Amino acid sequence: MNFLPENPYTRRAFLHRGLTLASASVTIPWFLHAGAAAIAAPDGAATKSRPGIPDDRILVVVQLAGGNDGLNTVIPFGDAEYYRARPGIGVMANQVLKLGKGQSADGIGLHPRLTGLKELYDEGALAIVQGVGYPNPNRSHFKSMDIWQTADTGGTGDGWLGRYFDNQCSGEPGGGCPGHAGIALGRAAPLAMQGHKYKPIAFETAELFRWSGLDLDDSMREPYSQIERGVETDSGNTGRDNAASFLMRTALDARIASERIRKAVDSTPLVQYPGNPLARQLAMVASMIRHGLETRVYYVSISGFDTHAGQGGAQGGHANLLGQVGDSLAAFSKDLKAQGNDGRVLTMTFSEFGRRVAQNGSGGTDHGTAAPMFIMGPMVRPGLTGRHPSLKDLDEGDLKFGTDFRSVYASILDDWMKTDARKVLGRPFPGTKLIKA
Amino acid sequence: MADQDRAGPTYSLRPIDRKDFGLDHARHLLWRAGFGGTPSQVRLIADWGPQKAVDHLLDFQGPAEETDETRAFDPSIMQPPSAEQRAVIQNARRKQNEDELARIRLERQRREQSDRGQIAHVRRWWLKRMVETARPLQEKLTLFWHGHFATSYRTIENSWHMFRQNQLFREHAAGNFGDLLRAIIRDPAMIAYLDNNDSRKEKPNENLARELMELFSLGVGNYSEDDIKEGARALTGYSFQYNDFKFYKDRHDTNNKHLLGASGNFDGDDFVRLILARPACSKFIATKLYRFFVSELPPKGTPEFRAVEGVIAGLAAELTGAKYEIKPVLRKLLQSDHFYDSSVRLARIKSPTELVIGAVRSLNTPVRDLGVVADAMDLMGQSLFFPPSVKGWDGERSWINTSTLFVRQNMLTYLVTGKTPTGYDPLAADDEYDPMPLIEGMTRDEAGSPTSPRDVARYLLRYVLGETAPTPRLNIITDFLTSSGAIDAQSLRGALALITAMPEYQLC
Numbered sequence A: 001m002n003f004l005p006e007n008p009y010t011r012r013a014f015l016h017r018g019l020t021l022a023s024a025s026v027t028i029p030w031f032l033h034a035g036a037a038a039i040a041a042p043d044g045a046a047t048k049s050r051p052g053i054p055d056d057r058i059l060v061v062v063q064l065a066g067g068n069d070g071l072n073t074v075i076p077f078g079d080a081e082y083y084r085a086r087p088g089i090g091v092m093a094n095q096v097l098k099l100g101k102g103q104s105a106d107g108i109g110l111h112p113r114l115t116g117l118k119e120l121y122d123e124g125a126l127a128i129v130q131g132v133g134y135p136n137p138n139r140s141h142f143k144s145m146d147i148w149q150t151a152d153t154g155g156t157g158d159g160w161l162g163r164y165f166d167n168q169c170s171g172e173p174g175g176g177c178p179g180h181a182g183i184a185l186g187r188a189a190p191l192a193m194q195g196h197k198y199k200p201i202a203f204e205t206a207e208l209f210r211w212s213g214l215d216l217d218d219s220m221r222e223p224y225s226q227i228e229r230g231v232e233t234d235s236g237n238t239g240r241d242n243a244a245s246f247l248m249r250t251a252l253d254a255r256i257a258s259e260r261i262r263k264a265v266d267s268t269p270l271v272q273y274p275g276n277p278l279a280r281q282l283a284m285v286a287s288m289i290r291h292g293l294e295t296r297v298y299y300v301s302i303s304g305f306d307t308h309a310g311q312g313g314a315q316g317g318h319a320n321l322l323g324q325v326g327d328s329l330a331a332f333s334k335d336l337k338a339q340g341n342d343g344r345v346l347t348m349t350f351s352e353f354g355r356r357v358a359q360n361g362s363g364g365t366d367h368g369t370a371a372p373m374f375i376m377g378p379m380v381r382p383g384l385t386g387r388h389p390s391l392k393d394l395d396e397g398d399l400k401f402g403t404d405f406r407s408v409y410a411s412i413l414d415d416w417m418k419t420d421a422r423k424v425l426g427r428p429f430p431g432t433k434l435i436k437a
Numbered sequence B: 001m002a003d004q005d006r007a008g009p010t011y012s013l014r015p016i017d018r019k020d021f022g023l024d025h026a027r028h029l030l031w032r033a034g035f036g037g038t039p040s041q042v043r044l045i046a047d048w049g050p051q052k053a054v055d056h057l058l059d060f061q062g063p064a065e066e067t068d069e070t071r072a073f074d075p076s077i078m079q080p081p082s083a084e085q086r087a088v089i090q091n092a093r094r095k096q097n098e099d100e101l102a103r104i105r106l107e108r109q110r111r112e113q114s115d116r117g118q119i120a121h122v123r124r125w126w127l128k129r130m131v132e133t134a135r136p137l138q139e140k141l142t143l144f145w146h147g148h149f150a151t152s153y154r155t156i157e158n159s160w161h162m163f164r165q166n167q168l169f170r171e172h173a174a175g176n177f178g179d180l181l182r183a184i185i186r187d188p189a190m191i192a193y194l195d196n197n198d199s200r201k202e203k204p205n206e207n208l209a210r211e212l213m214e215l216f217s218l219g220v221g222n223y224s225e226d227d228i229k230e231g232a233r234a235l236t237g238y239s240f241q242y243n244d245f246k247f248y249k250d251r252h253d254t255n256n257k258h259l260l261g262a263s264g265n266f267d268g269d270d271f272v273r274l275i276l277a278r279p280a281c282s283k284f285i286a287t288k289l290y291r292f293f294v295s296e297l298p299p300k301g302t303p304e305f306r307a308v309e310g311v312i313a314g315l316a317a318e319l320t321g322a323k324y325e326i327k328p329v330l331r332k333l334l335q336s337d338h339f340y341d342s343s344v345r346l347a348r349i350k351s352p353t354e355l356v357i358g359a360v361r362s363l364n365t366p367v368r369d370l371g372v373v374a375d376a377m378d379l380m381g382q383s384l385f386f387p388p389s390v391k392g393w394d395g396e397r398s399w400i401n402t403s404t405l406f407v408r409q410n411m412l413t414y415l416v417t418g419k420t421p422t423g424y425d426p427l428a429a430d431d432e433y434d435p436m437p438l439i440e441g442m443t444r445d446e447a448g449s450p451t452s453p454r455d456v457a458r459y460l461l462r463y464v465l466g467e468t469a470p471t472p473r474l475n476i477i478t479d480f481l482t483s484s485g486a487i488d489a490q491s492l493r494g495a496l497a498l499i500t501a502m503p504e505y506q507l508c
Helices: A011-024 A030-040 A080-085 A115-123 A141-150 A160-169 A218-237 A243-266 A277-290 A317-339 A405-416 A421-425 B023-032 B039-058 B083-094 B098-132 B136-148 B159-171 B177-184 B188-193 B207-214 B225-234 B268-276 B279-293 B303-321 B326-335 B352-363 B370-380 B402-417 B453-464 B471-484 B489-500
Strands: A058-065 A126-133 A182-185 A201-203 A297-303 A345-351 A371-376 A383-385 B238-241 B244-247 B257-259 B262-264
Touching: A058 A277, A058 A317, A115 A126, A115 A317, A115 A371, A126 A405, A160 A182, A160 A297, A160 A421, A182 A277, A201 A243, A201 B402, A218 A243, A218 B471, A218 B489, A243 A277, A243 B402, A277 A297, A277 A317, A297 A317, A317 A345, A317 A371, A345 A405, A371 A405, A405 A421, B023 B039, B023 B352, B039 B136, B039 B326, B039 B453, B083 B098, B098 B136, B098 B159, B098 B352, B098 B370, B136 B159, B136 B279, B159 B177, B159 B188, B177 B268, B188 B238, B188 B244, B207 B225, B207 B268, B225 B257, B225 B268, B257 B268, B279 B303, B279 B326, B303 B326, B352 B370, B352 B402, B352 B453, B370 B402, B402 B489, B453 B471, B453 B489, B471 B489
Parallel strands: A058 A297, A058 A345, A126 A383, A182 A201, A182 A297
Antiparallel strands: A126 A371, A345 A371, B238 B244, B257 B262
């Protein structure tokens, strides 16, 4: 059962929307019809949870920018080598949140500030993929981020999620996915979501996804709404598919998306979120999900993980960042559960690289290689996947990766997004099963 | 649409009659062959007539900019390590000296960071140059070649090479296409981008040879896979050292090659010569110029498509006749009846560069913060020096989606008022835009009274949107100006913010 906000439409708004649909029907491309169908129904009703229908499934990507220290996130506290390499910043075994006995979990635990993720782990809603990386790792933030975002070891080409959208919507009459199929919270949409044809929507706050001229003066409102009305009339009347009518249609689409997104984000979340930027982004995502936007992929990010100096151990700068990540994700998960939407949402974290095994002379860590990824949601195959990378068998002081990150993408694309991962990634990447059958 | 030609569009390359050349035509020329113009510039061009106007633009009669800024660019940031430095690195690797390796890595990261700073500077410099230039067509052509020979900093990570390539495009802007091809196979940025730097006779790299034909000169279907292999052999040894082209004789394949129907011991220049001799080449370049300056091609199989093919054949013949000089073909095109046809005018979507530079040049707004402008252009999908692929930008409708449309409208609001989506440009108060000069020429123009809201609205719409605005649009701006109480800088800024938020403002 989906949470539906109480009667979200006034009669006037409904009638107005009805008119929009009528005049639009001749020239408006397919994706507006899809959007319009959702508009004509109360929020959310058009996207009620329909188990097994992949259109309902949502992926939320959480980017940890700067290179998260994987060894102090998923901690091999059972390995004496860990403490030898990190005398100042190692987290004591008695502080680590242990993941339990048996198999690979023995001697592995979460950073003490990741209590939020530990709860999810205990519920069976968290998968931890260990030692994720790629061959010939690049240690430049810029380059390695491109590599992760393009799923290409040269770091060139379109984004992997952008290719997914291109692929998914290529056969549609409109020639592509609607803009709000992917929403990134941030100033610019990440490369990952940029397709060859598909371009996502990006905004820091929903208020920015609109014409800023409205803020100049109250006297701008009425003439601007007349411009918009003109757009509606013109796009209804123009039979020819010229550049002008294309612009009019897009303007109309933008207005509808803007209204819906701002309305969604304006509502109060169902649970209390912590007061940090990542939590604010996730609260907005949860609201958009609750209001039934047809968005398939959301992208949020938190930065500050480039901990070259004084990163701390159980406490300190890095610990605080992890606390923000864990607490925000826990609140997000509770919110989705309260909505009844948790079964539709898969959340993954990634960072452009991990950090070196040994701490450096400044009580921090330098750019490294492999690191863990978290995959969240009630439908993940919970627990640890892959082995923790060896702290002894190193490559120039760096961990060797055990799982190619593209295997993780492939599993998400194949088993969650229900698309053909090979078409998106260019070749098969087998081996990782992260989603329950 | 008011002066829609009842006889249908013209596809003639005959020069337009001077008496048919009015304000709308002058405005059109300024937008397509440059970045728009103020009302007084539009009037001046209209007075000059098509011949003088095109000559002025095409012969780059305005003074060239010489700025000290380019002299401040540092050519050595990405200088490759010397033999001694390489020895140090190898030594550290061998001894697994982690501290030393970390130091070397950090040093390299610092240089990369500094170089990214410089490419941002080069970007701002080019934007400023486009805003200020007295030779708009030269910059427009530089932009054209940047899209044609698309090379991305993201891949080559060398700001000096990108800058030098940009200067190369400027130097050859309306020059000889053959010269440009010969220069591009010697251009360090291009060589690095298409991996020719390590191409040697034992193992030729085909990337440059392929794109040279497919994307730069002939187009798919006008060469064979064997031509690529043989062409790659002709290009072996074409590399660069530090900042300059270097031909490595020992890497060059001196054996006989069978290339584009000829056979001989060909090198890169022979390859270019053989390409230029192909009729497909002149047609390919004529098509590219047509799509940039006139319009996208109509759907294949339509009568319009066949008509446009005729236009392109005429341009291609001009190119061949002039031995690939670009100037004569552009002169013919920019003076032609077809170029000024009402179906051509206001039918293209402005690229982000045209939108931003055009707004500053035609409205005379302050430039404000070039960093903000460059960032906004990224969001609009055109990051200069970072084209998405070797194919350049797709252009036209691919520029526009729900996100970019707001970014475009908000960018115009920013230029006109200093308002950013999150607040105000801190310098907005000092850098207030005075739009009053825009309407100074009104009475002389017999366009009406500069104190009548309706006359002012009609005048602004004519120059800012182009052509004659439909009555509902005219009413919106008239009512806004009327309710503002006075025609002053503030009400004009409001009116301009509204006009530039109209979807049709995206057209040129």
